[in-house]
Amino acid sequence: MIKSLFDKVDLTPPVLLVLGVLFLLLPLLPGEFPLVVGTEILILGLFALSFNLIYGYMGQISFGHAAFFGLGAYTSALILRPMIEAGQLGYVGFFLALAAAVPVSAFGALIVGFFCVRLTGIYFAILSLAFGELLFYIVFSWYSFTKGDDGIQGLMAPSVLKSGLVYYYFTLAVVVMAALLLWKITRSPFGFTLRMLRDNQNRTAFLGIDIRRVMLLNFVIAGAFAGLAGALWGPFQRSVSPALLGWHQSGVPVFMTLIGGAAHFAGPLVGSIIYTALNAYVTQFTTYWSLTIGLIILGMVLYLPGGLLSVLDGWRQRRRKAGT
């Protein structure tokens, strides 16, 4: 009975449930460091989940997704900074600053997406990269508004949220809500339309679906969630810098999604756990982090192209074969 249930149901809820419990219990680990790593995993995990709307569900690869993460981070930072300087940072102002990042990033994604969704494949990838770099250079060289290369320092959350433990649980709450919302979106008719046009754009268009509009809407949703993740980043790291919009940052969700598995909703989150935890702990032993992650990615691409969660699919398939 349980066996056959395991074969049939969507694996996402159990995987998310296990992850959720692990995240709830994570602060039991000794010291402050796991909290810092945990918060980073959650924020970057949300960033990667939003990226996977474009990659896993829509079938296009964006190399400029960090632009919306950075846009969100800068929006909340630019609103928070004057409040902190005036010493008037309250909860309402803080939450408004975070919330403001969402429409700003969505608007940025609307403009970039308007052009990107006209293209597919390699051209989509390069155009998104070019827009990302363009935004990076605007933030980098507009010193009077963004402080350029110096970034914006001294960001923080108000009173109770300042503690690492509370901010961790706050981030967990936000990310859980966002992830559930994202999951709902991928299970909606809209989500299935995305999968359909990923598999065949022409046939989807034949059904009378305006594919560009669906793609643009999805791009905007992905940008909005990336912006939310970015907004959480500033108060966590206490600063934002133009690098948050650069191609390096855009590579992060790509790696995470590949490591975890793009075909699974929870894949990017699992990827974030592995990538971020490795980054945090490997860098204590060696400065050759790029070499390490490079070799891991090489191994994944060659031997496990479906990502870590594709192992679950493998088990299921074998079980099914054995059953019949």
Added chain:
Amino acid sequence: MPTDWGSLLIQLFSGLSRAMMLFLVSSGLSLIFGVMNILNFAHATLWLLGGYITFSIYTLLAGYYGVSILLLAPAVVAATLALFAIGWAIERTLVRRMYGRELPEQLLLTFALILIIGDLIRLFWGVQNLRIVLPIEPMPVLGSFVNPYLFFIIAVGLIVAGLLWWFLARTRTGKIVRAAVYSRDMVSALGIRIPNIYALVFALGVAIAAFSAGVFLPIIPIGLGMDMDLIVQCFAVVVIGGFGSIVGTFVASLLVGIVYSFSILIWPDGALAIIFVILVAVLIWRPWGLFGTEMRF
């Protein structure tokens, strides 16, 4: 902005020499994509590796024979051959396994190579920028001084461009390579060993890039991270010119090189941003590039 003719001329020459480097790196990138349909993200990283190897060989030679521009030639040749071999090996062991895979997986493989090779460079050569200093007297041109080495680079770039064109247009192997751009199956059906052609194209593309890195060492110091700046510009060049089109790559290199060099005078921080604006405009207006065909789009 300086408006005297002399400094404008200097910008023009530096733009032209920059265009030559962009062309030498992008032509390989474009060829590899045209023939194998692989976008080699690591192309500029292999270019960088070529520069480091040239530097080491040159330094070794200069230790024996003293500083001389003539010693650069054997160093460049050796590094070009070394990268030809490395390119061949990478194609045989890694890139080969990616044919027929999804585009993102191909991109990720070459992306992994960037990370690995970048860190290996750091391991062997450290993090400081390296440069070959040659005793070259600046030449007076219209009241300003121009480094005559720039003329040499422009000439070398044109010669290599000519050789590449000759190879593709006139030799048997070149014709096979061009035929492979249009139909791999057909070429294969004619009894030509496509895997060998693939390895050759990859190795050749990488070798030309390494050659340009070596030739440029006396005027551009190389350092970690330069590969990413360059690869993004090469993408711009290849997209503007059209994937697989050598003529398009050449024209786009001139455009990007000269625009970059003049925009540095006007808006130093935004020189690259202007290139991206051009790139975005081309991608929206003609995604297949100025000289490309709509075929692959």
